[in-house]
Amino acid sequence: MTTTENKLRIGRIDFTNVWPVFHHFPMHAMGNSIEFVKQVPTGLNRALAAGEIDMSAISSFAYGESFQDYVLLPDLSVSALGPVNSLLLFHKKPIEELRNGRIALPTTSATTNNLLKIIMEKKYGGKPAYTYARPDLDEMMPEHDGALLIGDHAIKASWLDNGYIVTDLGQEWKDWTGRWMSFAVWAVRKSTIERSPELVKKVWDGFVESKRKSLQDLTGVVSEAVRTIGGTETYWHHYFSHLCYEFGPDQWSGLELYYQYAWELGFLPEQVPIQIWSDITRVRVTE
Numbered sequence: 347m348t349t350t351e352n353k354l355r356i357g358r359i360d361f362t363n364v365w366p367v368f369h370h371f372p373m374h375a376m377g378n379s380i381e382f383v384k385q386v387p388t389g390l391n392r393a394l395a396a397g398e399i400d401m402s403a404i405s406s407f408a409y410g411e412s413f414q415d416y417v418l419l420p421d422l423s424v425s426a427l428g429p430v431n432s433l434l435l436f437h438k439k440p441i442e443e444l445r446n447g448r449i450a451l452p453t454t455s456a457t458t459n460n461l462l463k464i465i466m467e468k469k470y471g472g473k474p475a476y477t478y479a480r481p482d483l484d485e486m487m488p489e490h491d492g493a494l495l496i497g498d499h500a501i502k503a504s505w506l507d508n509g510y511i512v513t514d515l516g517q518e519w520k521d522w523t524g525r526w527m528s529f530a531v532w533a534v535r536k537s538t539i540e541r542s543p544e545l546v547k548k549v550w551d552g553f554v555e556s557k558r559k560s561l562q563d564l565t566g567v568v569s570e571a572v573r574t575i576g577g578t579e580t581y582w583h584h585y586f587s588h589l590c591y592e593f594g595p596d597q598w599s600g601l602e603l604y605y606q607y608a609w610e611l612g613f614l615p616e617q618v619p620i621q622i623w624s625d626i627t628r629v630r631v632t633e
């Protein structure tokens with residue numbers, strides 16, 4: 347029986363990229379057993395680590411920082427093999443020339459901020475000076491050679507003709523490594539699985555079913571995006587079709603390389619195992 351005490355608090359990233367996973371979520375079937383908390387990724391990363399929420403879509407980097415306390419839900423992520431269209435570095439000179447430059451990073455991101463640092467250091471052999479800033483290009487650019495934006499902030503900035511060079515970090519990663527990259531993952535606190543395994547399974551089923559329905563017919567998420575964010579149906583169709591919401595061996599392999607590099611550069615204190623929740627009693631750990 348569900349009690350108020352084991353009500354699940356679930357984080358929802360406040361960006362359009364996750365909509366397919368939530369759009370058809372069967373809220374009506376959950377009674378009052380769950381509650382959604384909507385924030386930008388770094389807000390959810392912090393809340394899950396603090397135990398203020400029980401499960402959440404979070405930055406994959408944040409899983410790497412707290413993997414001892416979390417397991418990952420299978421079949422759910424925000425991933426891409428190539429361009430993402432919402433992880434964009436805006437810059438004034440070619441990326442090679444940013445090696446010793448100044449780059450503004452958004453306070454909303456963890457995965458992509460570290461991805462950029464990895465790419466700048468390992469691919470381009472540079473160590474720019476980084477500053478954290480509100481995700482606003484007009485505020486970020488005057489003092490910097492480049493600025494990173496993620497999510498809807500990146501999308502809206504990409505619609506303006508601001509004269510900057512625009513580099514898609516999903517594309518950069520794929521060109522360099524040939525691998526997938528998963529930017530957001532669905533993590534659950536291990537203590538939550540111990541406390542409410544059936545409810546976690548029911549919620550996971552709901553997310554996977556929502557994803558399946560949304561991708562089968564994108565009309566619902568596309569028209570809501572046009573209505574609430576702007577842009578055209580063609581834009582959003584293209585956007586959602588180029589994101590991938592799967593989380594299987596291809597995506598794990600990309601993420602393993604990312605964690606390896608992040609560890610080598612000292613951004614993560616330990617090597618990170620990908621731990622996938624496989625059923626209500628067992629946890630599978632991939633090497």
Ligand SMILES: C=C(O[C@@H]1C=C(C(=O)O)C=C[C@H]1O)C(=O)O
Binds near residue numbers: 457496497
């Ligand atoms: C695809 C995206 O992936 C995201 C990037 C994140 C990060 O950099 O920490 C976290 C969650 C996702 O929202 C996006 O923001 O557009």
